[in-house]
Amino acid sequence: MPLKIVGHPDGFPTILLTHPSGSSAQVLLYGGQVVSWKNERREELLFMSSKTNSKLPKATRGGISVCFPQLGNLGSLEQHGFARTRMWSLDSDPSPLLPANNQSSVNLVSKSTDEDLKIWPHSFELRLHIMLGPGKLTLIPRVRNTDTKAFSFVFALCNYLSVSDISEVRVEGLETLDYFDNLSKRDRFTEQADAITFDGKFERVYLSTPRKIAVIDHEKKRTFELWKDKMPDAVVWNPWDKKAKALPDLGNEDYQSMLCVDSAAIETPVVLKPFEEWKGRQEISTVSSSYCSGQLDPRKVLYGFH
Incomplete structure (x- = not known):
């Protein structure tokens, strides 16, 4: 199924992926960012801010963004790294990852520039393979060290999920785990809790998480199933009302219809020797269910994707 390059309201080149089932996805070349994912009923599954800042070099708030080589303000670079504020290209790698049967896909690449090397002196190639299948969206990031010395980085796919009402959402799969609380000096x-629910500002980094996390939206009777590999941590974030009003690129009431659950490698940075490559994987699917307890099969959690 061929991809199509279309215009975007903000003027950025955009890749449109479509599937015979009726589902679709849009990917900006700016930032390599997924800005839309619709199911076969044309329902939008990703959240986009009502006050998105389209001014370069600002990243677009929402969708699925790539955070590399740092997350947050824990390093010397711009917040969440620079990958999401660079123009990516269609990947001309002679051996790109091939899509699975009955999937539409695109391969993108971002290579270190002279500007990047000034602020982060490590030569790299960052690739992103995006596949749209029936009821699921898969992202496979790859980082290759093209330098003569080793370097380390942290990585995250920041997933803004569209929900009906944050107060009606619960997250399962993170029970009994350790986490850093960014609202409490990263203690x-x-x-x-048996499951995570929301009644105020929330910003935690869960550590050594299982490969599957469920986000249950009771009102929409829909569950997001997030599967991930080589990204052992998970960031869960909602700004709530006061923080939402303080963010210039987020509508005052937007917090009610969004939840970030990110796939990440944070606690232990990834180390690559010269010419080594790291590859992660994330798959998001939806099931028509308002309740997910008992569906987190430990065999699947431990041993692989369904």
Whole structure:
């Protein structure tokens, strides 16, 4: 199924992926960012801010963005790294990843520029393979060290999920895990709740998480199933009302219809020797269910994708 390059309201070149089932996805070349994913009923599954800043070099708030080589303000670079504020290209690698049967896909690449080397002196190639299948969206990031010395980095796919009402959402799969609480000076705690629910500002980095996390939207009777590999951590974030009003690129009420659950490698940075490559994987699917307890099959959690 061929991809199509279309215009975007902000003027950025955009890749349109479509599937015979009726689902679709849009990917900006700016930032290599997924800005839309619709199911076969044309329902939007990703959140986009109502006040998105389209001014370069600002990243677009929402969708699925690539954070590399740092996340947050924990390093010397711009917040969440520079990958999401660079123009990517269609990948001309002679051996790109091939899509699975009955999937539409695109391969993107971002290579270190002279500007990048001034602020982060490591030569690299960052690739992203995006596949749209029936009921699921798969992203496979790859980082290759093209330098003569080793370097380390952290990585995240920041997933803004569209939900009906944040107060009606629960997250399962992170029970009993340790986490860093960014609202408490990054102190380390252990999750005590049977499931995560939301009644205020929330910003935690869960550590050594299972490969599957479920985000249950009771009102929409829909569950997001997030599967991930080589990204052992998970960031869960909602700004709530006061923080939403303070963010210039987020509508005052937007927090009610969004939840970020990110696939990440944070606690232990990835180290690559010269010419080594790291590859991660994330798959998001939806099931028509308002409840997911008992569906987190531990065999699948431990041993692989369904």
